[in-house]
Amino acid sequence: MAARRTPDVLPTSIRRLVASAIRDIPDFPRPGITFKDITPLLADAAAFAQAIDVMARPFLGSVDHVAGIEARGFILASPVAYHLGAGLIPMRKAGKLPAPTYAQSYELEYGSETLEIHRDALAQGRKVLIVDDVLATGGTAEVAASLVEEAGGEVIGISVLLELASLHGRDKLAGRPVHTLLAV
Numbered sequence: 222m223a224a225r226r227t228p229d230v231l232p233t234s235i236r237r238l239v240a241s242a243i244r245d246i247p248d249f250p251r252p253g254i255t256f257k258d259i260t261p262l263l264a265d266a267a268a269f270a271q272a273i274d275v276m277a278r279p280f281l282g283s284v285d286h287v288a289g290i291e292a293r294g295f296i297l298a299s300p301v302a303y304h305l306g307a308g309l310i311p312m313r314k315a316g317k318l319p320a321p322t323y324a325q326s327y328e329l330e331y332g333s334e335t336l337e338i339h340r341d342a343l344a345q346g347r348k349v350l351i352v353d354d355v356l357a358t359g360g361t362a363e364v365a366a367s368l369v370e371e372a373g374g375e376v377i378g379i380s381v382l383l384e385l386a387s388l389h390g391r392d393k394l395a396g397r398p399v400h401t402l403l404a405v
Contacts, residue, residue: 235271240403242268243383257383259293259354272402273297276352276380277304279400283377285347286310290336290365291317294353297382301352310342310349312365323371327360336364343374356381356401359390366397 242262249256262268276297288310289298295311302309315324315335322337343349349369356362356379366376376397384390384401391399 235275236403238268239272239275239382243403257355257385259296259382262382263296272382273300273304275402276382276400277301279398280305280350280378280380283348284350286343286349286374288312288338288349288351288365288369288374290351290353290361293355297354298352301350301380305350307350310338312336312338312351312368323368325364325368327364329358329360334361336361336368338368338372340372343369343372345373347374348377349374350377351379352381353379354382356384356390356399357388359388359393362390362399363393366394 239262242265244258244261246256246258248254262272284305284307286308287298287302287305289295289312291311291313299309311318313336315337318337318339321340323340324335324337326333326335351362351365351369353362353365362379362381366379369376378398378400379394380400382402384404386404
């Protein structure tokens with residue numbers, strides 16, 4: 222079962238504004254990969270504000286915590302959490318969190334990684350929105366959701382700025398609501 226797509230009622234003008242503020246960097250971090258650079262978006266106050274509003278809007282009133290995935294997910298998750306009146310939970314690469322953690326390793330489109338969450342990050346049943354910049358193969362989001370559940374939380378959705386639809390990452394997130402600002 223594929224992940225559920227949240228209703229898409231985003232005006233074309235907002236999509237254009239956000240899309241124009243994301244640039245492609247070919248062959249980064251290695252040959253054959255086209256990196257989606259969001260730093261121009263972050264520097265454009267209007268585009269950044271629109272992106273945060275759109276990423277948060279479907280989850281208003283339903284979130285206790287926002288889990289941001291290292292590293293660019295932190296940048297987006299922090300204002301989304303503020304917008305939603307929710308706490309922020311960092312999900313970090315191995316060895317970066319100071320207290321005991323749950324950890325899972327996974328494969329990326331260009332290597333492997335381990336993601337961690339503090340064992341005491343969540344009280345049982347807390348509603349969590351996972352935020353990241355890009356949904357590519359789905360491995361990172363899948364592991365993030367698994368870690369949230371292992372820590373006692375309930376994943377109520379995954380919100381990403383950009384989805385690389387051709388990589389079918391959504392397929393790994395069966396049954397989970399996935400909200401995407403832009404799909405390319």
